Amino acid sequence: MPATARNLTPKSPEHPLEDLIRSDRIPHIWCPGCGIGTAFSAALTAMKTSGLDLQKTCMVSGIGCSGRAAGYVKLDSFHTTHGRAIPFATGLKLGNPALNVVVFSGDGDLFAIGGNHFIHAARRNMDLTVICLNNLNYGMTGGQVAATTPFHARTTTTPSGNPDAPFNLPLLAWASGATYVARWTILHTRELTECIQKAILKNGFSFIEVLGPCPINYGRRNKEKSLQTLKMYQERTIIRNNPQMDDLDVDFTKQVVLGEFVDKDRPTCIENYDKTCRILE
Amino acid sequence: MTGDEACAEGALAAGCRFFGGYPITPATEIAEHMSKRLPEVGGTFIQMEDEIAAMASILGGAWAGQKSMTATSGPGFSLMMENIGLGVCTETPCVVVNVQRVGPSTGLPTMGAQADMMQARWGSHGDYRIIALAPMSAQEIFFQTITAFNLSERYRTPVFIMTDEIVGHMSEKVIIPPADRIITEWRPKPSGRKDRFLLYKPGKNGVAPMPAAGEGYNVHVTGLTHDEKGYPVMSVEAQEQMMDRLCRKIDDNLDDIIMTEAHHLDDAEVVLVSYGISARTSLAAMQQSRAMGMKVGFLRLITVWPFAQRQIAALAERVKALVTVEINLGQMHLEVTRAAAGKTPCHLVGHAGGTIISPDQVIATIKEVY
Ligand SMILES: Cc1ncc(C[n+]2csc(CCOP(=O)(O)OP(=O)(O)O)c2C)c(N)n1
Ligand code: SF4
Ligand SMILES: [Mg+2]
Numbered sequence: 001m002p003a004t005a006r007n008l009t010p011k012s013p014e015h016p017l018e019d020l021i022r023s024d025r026i027p028h029i030w031c032p033g034c035g036i037g038t039a040f041s042a043a044l045t046a047m048k049t050s051g052l053d054l055q056k057t058c059m060v061s062g063i064g065c066s067g068r069a070a071g072y073v074k075l076d077s078f079h080t081t082h083g084r085a086i087p088f089a090t091g092l093k094l095g096n097p098a099l100n101v102v103v104f105s106g107d108g109d110l111f112a113i114g115g116n117h118f119i120h121a122a123r124r125n126m127d128l129t130v131i132c133l134n135n136l137n138y139g140m141t142g143g144q145v146a147a148t149t150p151f152h153a154r155t156t157t158t159p160s161g162n163p164d165a166p167f168n169l170p171l172l173a174w175a176s177g178a179t180y181v182a183r184w185t186i187l188h189t190r191e192l193t194e195c196i197q198k199a200i201l202k203n204g205f206s207f208i209e210v211l212g213p214c215p216i217n218y219g220r221r222n223k224e225k226s227l228q229t230l231k232m233y234q235e236r237t238i239i240r241n242n243p244q245m246d247d248l249d250v251d252f253t254k255q256v257v258l259g260e261f262v263d264k265d266r267p268t269c270i271e272n273y274d275k276t277c278r279i280l281e
Numbered sequence: 282m283t284g285d286e287a288c289a290e291g292a293l294a295a296g297c298r299f300f301g302g303y304p305i306t307p308a309t310e311i312a313e314h315m316s317k318r319l320p321e322v323g324g325t326f327i328q329m330e331d332e333i334a335a336m337a338s339i340l341g342g343a344w345a346g347q348k349s350m351t352a353t354s355g356p357g358f359s360l361m362m363e364n365i366g367l368g369v370c371t372e373t374p375c376v377v378v379n380v381q382r383v384g385p386s387t388g389l390p391t392m393g394a395q396a397d398m399m400q401a402r403w404g405s406h407g408d409y410r411i412i413a414l415a416p417m418s419a420q421e422i423f424f425q426t427i428t429a430f431n432l433s434e435r436y437r438t439p440v441f442i443m444t445d446e447i448v449g450h451m452s453e454k455v456i457i458p459p460a461d462r463i464i465t466e467w468r469p470k471p472s473g474r475k476d477r478f479l480l481y482k483p484g485k486n487g488v489a490p491m492p493a494a495g496e497g498y499n500v501h502v503t504g505l506t507h508d509e510k511g512y513p514v515m516s517v518e519a520q521e522q523m524m525d526r527l528c529r530k531i532d533d534n535l536d537d538i539i540m541t542e543a544h545h546l547d548d549a550e551v552v553l554v555s556y557g558i559s560a561r562t563s564l565a566a567m568q569q570s571r572a573m574g575m576k577v578g579f580l581r582l583i584t585v586w587p588f589a590q591r592q593i594a595a596l597a598e599r600v601k602a603l604v605t606v607e608i609n610l611g612q613m614h615l616e617v618t619r620a621a622a623g624k625t626p627c628h629l630v631g632h633a634g635g636t637i638i639s640p641d642q643v644i645a646t647i648k649e650v651y
Binding site: 021024025055056058062070071074075076077078079080081083084086087088089090091092093094095096098099116117120273277278 | 291298299301316320325327328329330331333335337338339340341342343345346347363364367408493494496497498499500501502503504505512513620635
């Protein structure tokens with residue numbers, strides 16, 4: 001058969017992120033309607049288009065459905081222990097400052113069990129990009145209450161509704177010293193991708209909160225179908241840059257603010273260490 | 282210099298260039314010394330927010346290509362356990378120093394003990410093997426720290442130095458040999474096509490080569506049960522294969538890993554078994570008993586884990602009694618008893634911690650069992 005003729009046979013189109021995905025690990029574990037995949041592709045697209053040397057770019061995750069991200073990216077990737085992605089990433093970055101280190105993990109992982117590490121890495125201005133997929137609960141373990149679960153929401157461990165208030169994550173990040181803070185939902189992929197790219201290219205501690213549905217465990221118990229959640233992401237959000245940081249609660253009974261909230265500069269942990277500790281004479 | 286400082290100097294001599302720590306008596310001086318010295322040699326020190334973070338950070342440091350270390354005492358050692366398991370499972374070389382103090386809980390923070398020996402062996406969940414050394418002097422802690430790094434690099438595994446408050450805080454003369462007289466090893470490096478590289482395919486000694494992040498191997502490192510490629514595989518078979526590899530690289534190399542020191546074993550009727558600071562007690566007790574005309578020998582465990590099972594079993598065949606000397610209520614004593622397998626009576630000289638065991642206490646037991 002002539003070559004031209006063979007080329008006419010239809011070939012399934014290549015995934016645009018093919019070179020960044022471990023296709024030998026597909027199918028992935030994420031449920032239909034889950035928000036993690038969209039946030040994950042936004043992160044990969046941002047990495048790919050950022051112009052960074054991808055050989056020097058790593059992803060670190062903790063444990064959870066979101067924490068599985070590190071297992072699907074074709075980069076040096078580390079799936080660590082529950083809550084400990086940030087301190088692992090800190091060692092990786094300090095061990096070789098030439099690496100670009102992206103942490104991708106869940107709200108429970110980063111802000112309950114790992115909350116202490118988050119605030120300290122932000123305080124030190126460790127040069128990391130932290131992407132948190134916030135699905136308002138512990139998806140992997142079947143939908144328990146998280147530090148981000150809205151007041152009164154139902155989870156398997158708050159059968160009468162959550163008696164506690166959730167974190168305002170951008171406020172926490174800002175107060176801890178993060179130099180870049182943004183929040184989007186998985187519906188806002190263009191803005192999300194742009195912000196992730198900006199965060200990766202920026203020196204210092206960057207934090208991006210991505211609101212994404214967990215229809216299986218959170219949605220089901222709170223009478224939210226996947227589509228309804230997405231509709232809420234469209235109708236009950238408002239984009240506001242440089243807002244009041246204490247107006248950023250995730251409360252869909254009111255309005256949830258999205259946007260780029262912090263973008264400032266201060267010396268990174270490594271810059272400060274080099275200046276303060278290395279000049280001894 | 283103190284034992285703690287000698288430990289830090291040993292680490293630097295071994296090529297350690299990353300230390301993630303958290304202060305705790307009686308290990309703080311190691312972190313303090315490293316914080317001063319590491320930036321002088323191009324390394325990095327960081328005081329993390331807790332010991333969980335410290336342990337996680339040194340695993341990250343190791344994958345960045347550095348020889349990495351942390352140092353702690355009982356309470357911090359407890360906090361490190363989960364990530365020590367991650368280090369074992371992902372075959373990450375690093376050194377963890379435990380300057381033991383009295384427990385349980387906060388115990389007697391400024392006083393020495395040797396009661397974390399079983400925690401060192403079994404503290405993280407699941408089955409695994411571990412390597413632990415026990416130095417008895419400041420000079421020895423210097424050399425053992427170098428050995429610990431070499432073993433951790435050779436076998437791609439966390440290695441413990443199980444020292445104690447007494448050795449850590451004692452001031453002794455320490456001779457630091459010139460750098461060209463110190464042998465330092467590095468993890469085996471991969472060669473061949475990067476896209477075909479298998480992160481856990483054993484090479485020489487049953488140990489797989491290890492690249493660093495950023496070298497183009499696109500490694501996937503996970504604490505989930507994984508195959509040779511490093512990919513998670515949720516099956517009984519994968520678990521069995523992974524565990525077999527993890528255990529075999531230690532079990533097949535016991536002669537290389539287990540270091541002991543024999544004193545007058547040839548004609549001994551009673552043999553003392555000890556390690557760390559209690560080895561000094563035991564040596565004195567052995568010498569004094571010999572002066573009294575009793576044929577006493579001493580087996581010093583330099584490597585405490587894996588346990589010198591074969592050596593103890595051989596002694597048990599021919600001696601009147603084995604006496605384990607340690608500052609706890611009987612931990613390595615359990616191992617000695619197990620290895621002796623009923624062939625000879627096994628006794629313990631130990632106490633609940635806070636002070637060294639005196640040679641007199643040991644001699645009293647020797648007299649009873651002789
Ligand atoms: C030390 C420890 N405690 C508990 C668990 C069980 N566990 C696994 S994932 C998880 C919660 C994950 O929640 P989140 O980070 O929000 O991720 P999601 O699954 O929602 O993406 C928990 C509690 C664990 N693996 N390790
Ligand atoms: S349980 Fe929830 S978070 Fe986990 S994959 Fe399913 S939908 Fe996503
Ligand atoms: Mg979650």
